[in-house]
Amino acid sequence: SVLPYTDVLNHDEIAAAAGGTVTATFHVGGMSCAVCMGSVERFFLSVGGGGNDDEDEEQRPHVTTAAVSLPTSTARVTFSSISNPQQLSDDDYVSNVYQALAEECATTVTRGGYACELLNLTLPNGESSQQTNGGGGTSLIDSAARMERSRQEELHEWKCSLVVSLLFTIPLFICHLITMHSSMNEGMDNNMTDGSPPSSIPPTRMDWLMLLLATPVQFGVGKRFYVSAYRGLVHGCTMGMDFLVAMGTSSAYLYSIIVFVLQLIAKSNGEYDASIMDLTTFETGAWLITFVTLGKYLEAYARGKTAGALQTLMELQPVSATRAILPDDVLRMMKEVQSSEEMDAEEKNDNITKIFSKVHVNSLPTEEKDISEIRIGDFLLVLPGGRIPTDGMLVAREGTSKIDAADNNDGCAYIDESAFSGEPFPVAKRPGDSLYGASVNQLSVILIQVTATGSETVLSRIVRLVDEAQGNRAPIQAHADRIASIFAPCVMMLAVVTFVCWAVFLDSSSGSLEERYV
Numbered sequence: 001s002v003l004p005y006t007d008v009l010n011h012d013e014i015a016a017a018a019g020g021t022v023t024a025t026f027h028v029g030g031m032s033c034a035v036c037m038g039s040v041e042r043f044f045l046s047v048g049g050g051g052n053d054d055e056d057e058e059q060r061p062h063v064t065t066a067a068v069s070l071p072t073s074t075a076r077v078t079f080s081s082i083s084n085p086q087q088l089s090d091d092d093y094v095s096n097v098y099q100a101l102a103e104e105c106a107t108t109v110t111r112g113g114y115a116c117e118l119l120n121l122t123l124p125n126g127e128s129s130q131q132t133n134g135g136g137g138t139s140l141i142d143s144a145a146r147m148e149r150s151r152q153e154e155l156h157e158w159k160c161s162l163v164v165s166l167l168f169t170i171p172l173f174i175c176h177l178i179t180m181h182s183s184m185n186e187g188m189d190n191n192m193t194d195g196s197p198p199s200s201i202p203p204t205r206m207d208w209l210m211l212l213l214a215t216p217v218q219f220g221v222g223k224r225f226y227v228s229a230y231r232g233l234v235h236g237c238t239m240g241m242d243f244l245v246a247m248g249t250s251s252a253y254l255y256s257i258i259v260f261v262l263q264l265i266a267k268s269n270g271e272y273d274a275s276i277m278d279l280t281t282f283e284t285g286a287w288l289i290t291f292v293t294l295g296k297y298l299e300a301y302a303r304g305k306t307a308g309a310l311q312t313l314m315e316l317q318p319v320s321a322t323r324a325i326l327p328d329d330v331l332r333m334m335k336e337v338q339s340s341e342e343m344d345a346e347e348k349n350d351n352i353t354k355i356f357s358k359v360h361v362n363s364l365p366t367e368e369k370d371i372s373e374i375r376i377g378d379f380l381l382v383l384p385g386g387r388i389p390t391d392g393m394l395v396a397r398e399g400t401s402k403i404d405a406a407d408n409n410d411g412c413a414y415i416d417e418s419a420f421s422g423e424p425f426p427v428a429k430r431p432g433d434s435l436y437g438a439s440v441n442q443l444s445v446i447l448i449q450v451t452a453t454g455s456e457t458v459l460s461r462i463v464r465l466v467d468e469a470q471g472n473r474a475p476i477q478a479h480a481d482r483i484a485s486i487f488a489p490c491v492m493m494l495a496v497v498t499f500v501c502w503a504v505f506l507d508s509s510s511g512s513l514e515e516r517y518v
Contacts, residue, residue, distance in 0.1 A: 022061070022079040023122045024102040025464075027146065029073060029115035032228065032296070034484045035240030036114070037068045039232065043112045044077050047105045061101055071303045072467060073150060074119070077105060095123055113231030119146075120455055147311055151304040158297040165221045165290040169283070172213040176283045179206045202263045207280060211260060214282035218253050222246065222289045239488030245292050247492070249285035256280035313463050316419060316438035318371060321389035324379045324447060325365045330355060334395075334449075349432030356396035356431070361447050371453075378450045382441045388415070390437040391457045392448035394429050416440040420458070 028040055048062025065078040079098060102121050109116035203211075219226075228242035259280050326334075337343070337351045366381050371389055374380070379395070382388055397413040414426035417439045426442045429435060435448055436458045454460065 022081065022098050024077045024079070024105065025119045026075045026077065026106060026109070027073060027117045027119055027150075028068065028075050028109060029150065030228070031068070031070055031073065031114060033241045034480065035232070035238055037070055038485060039112065039235070039238050040068050040075060040109055040114055041066045043109045044075065044105055047108050048079070048101055061097060063105065067468070069467065072147065074467060076468060098123060112235040122455065147314070151300070154300045155297070155304065158293060158300050161221050162290070162293045162297050165217050165286070165293050168213050168217045169286040169290045172210055172217075172283050172286050175206050175210050175213065176279070179204070179210070180279060201267050203260055203267065207260065207263075210280065210282045214253065214256070214286050217286040217289055218249060221293060222249055225249075225289070238485065239492075240484075244488050244491065245288070249288050252281050252285035252288070256282045313459065313466065316387070317459055318387045318389045318438070321369055321371055321374050322366045322381045323369045323374065324381045325367065326379055330359060345432065349430070352395055353431045356447070359396060361396050361398040361445050364447075374450055374453055376450050376453060380448050380450060382446050382448060384441055384443055384445065386441055388435050388437050388439050388441060388448065390450055391452040392435050392450045394431050394433050394435055394446060395449050396431065396447040398445050413444055413446045414442040416442055420462070
């Protein structure tokens with residue numbers, strides 16, 4: 001029976017279905033919410049198509065689609081094709097054009113305030129920029145390591161921020177409770193209905209202590225909220241969640257500073273004004289930053305769990321391979337068979353079997369190589385129980401005599417492909433059949449010829465499909481993103497309207513300063 005995943009495993013069919021599409025994958029850092037994702041997508045979509053005249057603008061490739069994934073901190077961008085057929089036939093020209101366009105995308109997003117790095121560029125001919133740079137074999141390993149490193153760094157940063165915030169906020173809250181309790185007791189003891197000043201006029205030493213405790217939280221832990229809010233306003237006029245946090249905490253802190261300064265001025269002049277003797281609210285902004293930081297920490301932890309399945313897939317790829325060194329006469333005959341146009345696929349497989357019938361696979365000289373050093377056409381030796389390093393074609397198999405005697409399938413090798421199909425039983429493979437990287441060899445020593453490396457392997461394609469699936473959003477998400485983009489301006493507008501109403505319509509003769517302007 002045909003396995004359900006074979007439709008996406010044939011490299012030729014995939015390349016034909018792609019239709020020469022050029023895609024690029026980026027790692028984007030600094031995103032915290034849906035508004036950030038929308039900003040990054042707009043930065044990508046603004047790249048390209050900026051020719052001096054209409055003809056140049058039509059011919060110059062540009063970004064057509066951009067999908068950003070917040071859990072994996074990646075972005076997948078699709079470029080338009082080159083319209084000039086003569087230029088499209090020049091592989092070097094096409095590679096340089098799209099490489100420059102991808103670098104322009106990374107520069108644009110970085111200037112917008114988000115750290116952006118190009119991970120992979122897939123050209124119309126199916127080649128990957130990682131392969132041409134000599135690092136194609138380590139694409140999955142590098143991606144898994146980068147994802148884990150980014151997740152650990154983000155978790156560590158938010159954990160440190162949370163600990164620092166709690167170290168200052170908890171004592172601040174205790175000071176606030178003490179000040180509030182003493183103020184209530186003093187008011188009841190002195191029966192301050194006649195307006196006589198209390199024994200201790202603020203700001204007291206406890207008020208000074210609360211100011212000192214609140215400032216590090218506001219401008220130390222809260223620095224990243226200020227930076228993100230400023231970045232959104234300057235590079236796109238967007239008001240995200242970070243802007244609301246910065247605005248809300250700054251309002252509480254600024255109000256407390258104003259009250260504190262007025263109290264300090266009144267105390268230095270020996271005056272007493274009951275309207276400015278209310279308690280400060282330094283703890284409000286500190287607690288808000290602490291709770292938001294806790295939420296960010298939990299969110300980062302949850303993102304790591306969400307990306308865990310993708311990382312597990314990436315880690316299936318072996319980091320090294322055993323390359324076999326074949327005799328020159330065997331290599332020459334293999335090239336003659338594979339380059340022959342007169343033989344069909346079945347005849348080629350039969351001839352390959354005959355070539356290796358006299359070759360003792362176990363006696364071939366070998367050398368251990370890093371997966372990044374493996375190239376298409378190399379011959380790899382895989383021992384029983386070992387993972388196949390990369391995609392290839394089975395060319396020879398050698399087992400024990402007992403297995404050979406009991407084997408009724410004409411020298412088949414058995415490969416565990418459960419990581420791809422979920423099939424619990426090993427699949428019989430004959431010489432000439434395709435093998436997929438990360439599958440497990442079962443009973444015999446096998447020799448394979450590499451047919452794909454790096455981002456062109458089946459495992460890489462599956463990882464890319466999973467990554468794209470995580471980046472795709474439901475149609476309702478687009479409406480939610482639009483609402484999120486205008487949420488902060490609406491909140492600011494309502495706050496201004498509320499302030500104006502309190503200032504205009506409240507009778508100045510009744511109520512304190514706080515009742516009029518807070």
